[in-house]
Amino acid sequence: MARAGADTPRERYRAQVRAEITERAWGQIATAGASALSLNAIAKQMGMSGPALYRYFASRDDLITELVREAYRSLADTLRTAAAGADLAGLAGALRGWALVDPQRYLLIYGTPVPGYRAPEDVTAVSNEIMTTLLDACAALAPAGPAAATPFGAYLEEHRDWAGGHPAPPEVLHRFLTVWTRLHGVLSLELAGHFAGMGFDPARLFAAELEELLAHRA
Amino acid sequence: MARAGADTPRERYRAQVRAEITERAWGQIATAGASALSLNAIAKQMGMSGPALYRYFASRDDLITELVREAYRSLADTLRTAAAGADLAGLAGALRGWALVDPQRYLLIYGTPVPGYRAPEDVTAVSNEIMTTLLDACAALAPAGPAAATPFGAYLEEHRDWAGGHPAPPEVLHRFLTVWTRLHGVLSLELAGHFAGMGFDPARLFAAELEELLAHRA
């Protein structure tokens, strides 16, 4: 009987080639965007024939799905690690750092969606993990005492299924959405280059936004 | 001598066909995203041969540039009209309304950029017009008295070239950037479908963000 997932030489080789394919794919995406990703071009880069890649990925869409998975996984790990030794400020910094390493990787997840494409099921789990990490940090930030209730928070209390059973009070749910959207707002405009010609340092704007988020912790 | 820009039948016809081309192009973009835009497909839709379009646009890139121009122009007009009879809240609503009419149009401008593509020069002027309209609304919102100074505002005071000579004080510059990035943050995540499975109404989140922006007018 074959040991499932065993570490035979062949399997190690397979994993290695698969890794090189995705690595080159990331290179392509960074250079020309996700829509320009081409199996044949990757094969050529690797000195292989095009059809060879079909031993590793069933189709182009399959490869893209793997990249999406990798991106979510990588971000989730980065944030979880950062959360271990820091508060929300540290998390936000980790998020920005991760995004700047490869802007197109961030944008593959949170940027313009391809109208037809449906993300696979298992990705939502990792996406939830990311949100939970942020939600935890928001909860840890809020004062233990009575916090300012908001109408939207009250509304969210009745639509909190997405929080996946997280015990955060309504104002923390609201806080989380504010944190998420604000950080994304600055970050995505920076990554898209919309501050490029404006002459100020985007890092400062990000820091200012973050500071404001931390200040209004009520 | 030919009257430049005269309204001859031929010129009217030209303008009409050009308009139909861009209209179909918008349709394609809405359906399959900007990267899937194809001259041949548009020609087929119009019952024409592919090469015919070259009478109207020098190349595919030329058509995309025209679409970018149209999008900026349309948004600038929408906001300017809205600004005439409303405050920042009205402007924000107009922005969201405009974006929801055709999400891919908003994303063509503010979404994931194509790594190679450079927007044409004249577009930056319209982009500035949009920012000025928002900046004006922010200035009108701030109290006339002494406002809370921020470190980032002070920093911006030394990097205010992008404001194009707008007399807004530093805290208004800061306010504008906050408004812009926050509205974009909510809107872009909504358009990308990231709130889709979460069960709350994105309009409410947008409204809540807007309210918070209006409340902290100091």
Added chain:
DNA sequence: TGTACATCAGTGAACGCGCGTTCACTGATGTAC
């Protein structure tokens, strides 16, 4: 008003290209006795 000419929209054939994907195959690597 009628004729000669110029303008210009649109056609159809053709170009080269790179794409995703299939298929039958070769040859190397690993496995079983």
Added chain:
DNA sequence: TGTACATCAGTGAACGCGCGTTCACTGATGTAC
């Protein structure tokens, strides 16, 4: 340890496709005398 067999990575040819773009052309529309 050696031989027979199975597995499987990678090749090369081929498929059909749609793309952007060029070119020489036809035929209709507008202009000038």
